[in-house]
Each structure stands twice: as structure tokens, then as C-alpha cells.
Amino acid sequence: MKYRHVLATLVAATMATTVVAGDTSPAQLLKKFEAQAGTSGSPERGRALFTGTHTGGKPDTPSCTTCHTTNLKGRGKTRAGKVIEPMALSANPSRFSDSAKVAKWFRRNCRTVLGRECTPGEKADVIAFLSSI
Amino acid sequence: MIRKTVSSTCLAAALLLSALPAAMAEEGVQLPPIADKVTRTECSACHMAYPAVLLPKRSWHAIMSDLSNHFGEDASLDAKTEQHIRAYLEANAADTGGRLPAISRGLSPSDTPLRISELPIIRSIHEEVGSRWRKRVGSMGKCNACHRGAERGRFEEG
Numbered sequence: 001m002k003y004r005h006v007l008a009t010l011v012a013a014t015m016a017t018t019v020v021a022g023d024t025s026p027a028q029l030l031k032k033f034e035a036q037a038g039t040s041g042s043p044e045r046g047r048a049l050f051t052g053t054h055t056g057g058k059p060d061t062p063s064c065t066t067c068h069t070t071n072l073k074g075r076g077k078t079r080a081g082k083v084i085e086p087m088a089l090s091a092n093p094s095r096f097s098d099s100a101k102v103a104k105w106f107r108r109n110c111r112t113v114l115g116r117e118c119t120p121g122e123k124a125d126v127i128a129f130l131s132s133i
Numbered sequence: 134m135i136r137k138t139v140s141s142t143c144l145a146a147a148l149l150l151s152a153l154p155a156a157m158a159e160e161g162v163q164l165p166p167i168a169d170k171v172t173r174t175e176c177s178a179c180h181m182a183y184p185a186v187l188l189p190k191r192s193w194h195a196i197m198s199d200l201s202n203h204f205g206e207d208a209s210l211d212a213k214t215e216q217h218i219r220a221y222l223e224a225n226a227a228d229t230g231g232r233l234p235a236i237s238r239g240l241s242p243s244d245t246p247l248r249i250s251e252l253p254i255i256r257s258i259h260e261e262v263g264s265r266w267r268k269r270v271g272s273m274g275k276c277n278a279c280h281r282g283a284e285r286g287r288f289e290e291g
Contacts, residue, residue, distance in 0.1 A: 060205045079205065080180030081275045104210075111207035 046129025186231030
């Protein structure tokens, strides 16, 4: 009886945690940004944005690949030396599953690399690109 | 690991240690690690979560007031999280709840260092770290490259 109660509590807690941590999916986010942009996400445009060298952002980070590297199925590294898990969905299925996390890192990293926030169209392109590789 | 026994390094380390007898260990020093989960999670996303006690309150205030320009990156947070972390860091700083006044040794009250590695006492302790090691580690901000327990507040002697 007691065991069952504890088990039920644990299951409920796990489910609650899952809902909080994984409140969205790459497909859902892609759809949302596409709707906001009024265009379809393009893997090619996403690749150009993600791997391109930009000006306007912070001088030490001219590209997303400065930290994420060009091997997006592999791990990247922050400038301060911390490991960044792979960005490619095929290598890291947990990417783009937490809307607050996605919003935070798009805001920070687009400002850092581009010197401005990304448009919904650009976010759709990046998700389309990272879902395609 | 760096194995050096250099008197000036030891003297500076001893100064730091002597200021915190309760935290004195056989070798090295144990500082209170970040106890707050939100602070630990957010501040360890890109770099190790530095113990709050390693900077005075005014430094944490300045750092938390300019997260959009955080050592060359945008590290902005939502207002609620920012406020929470600011409150924790300021309450546990060297000259507040952290009670490690030795950190401010040699520091002018008008100076507001933004890097722990810029503090006179920290520079002094690390003076003897050779250029080979500095190059290998890449940044003095990676405390845990040499002090393996740094994220838990444990700074063994190098």
C-alpha cells in the first residue's frame, strides 16, 4: 500500500517534471516561427546563417560555429571552456524541447553573433537546418 | 597538475587562508560553493559557477547590471531570474554574508573588479603559474582546469 503510494507519487512527479522540461518540440517550434514569419523554414538559409561569418555582433564570436563548431553532430565548447552538447537533432534529440530555454538562447546568441535578435523567419530556418542534418 | 612550492605563492595563499580559519583545510582552501540552485544552474551554463565569496558585493552588482555585455557575450536573463541571482550573489559576497575580507586585500575601495583573476590577492597567489600552463589552460577563469574541486568550492594548492 505504502509502496504503491510512493510509486504513484514518483510517477506523478516524473510526469510533472517532463511537462515542465519538455513543453514543446522542434516541429511545434518550427510551425510557430513559420506562422509568425509567414514563410517556411529553409534548411539552406539556416545553414548559411548558422555557419556564416557575421559582423555587428561581439568581436570574439563572429559565427555560431565559433562555439558550436562546424561539426554540429559533435560537441562544441564555450569560450570559457564548457562543453556544449551537439546541435544537430540527429545527434541530440533533446534540442528544442523547452520553449523558455530556446527563447533564452536564441535571444542571447543572436545578439552575441549578429548584434540583434533573430527574426521568426531566421529561427524557423535554423530549426529547419538543425532538424535536417 | 602544477606542482610548485614557491614562497610568495604560499605567502599569499596563507594570507587568504589565515583570514578564514574555519575554512582552512590541510592543503588549499574550502570556500562555500554556490548553494542556490538557480544561481548555480544559470551561472554554470557557460563557465564554472564561481563562489560568490570571491568578489565584493559591488563587483557582483556591476556584473549583474550588464549581463548583455558579459565578457564578450550576451548573457541576459529574464528580469525575475536576474533579480534572484543578483540578490544571492550580493548577499554572499566577500564583504557581506560570505565574510572573506581578505579577497579585497590590496583593492582600492573605488575599484570594482569584474574578473576574479584581476583581484590583487588572486593575481599574487597565481603569480608563479608559468606561461606554459597559462597557455594550456587558455584562461585564468577556468579555475577547475587546475583546481579540480573548484566548482564545489575546493581550491587545492596547485
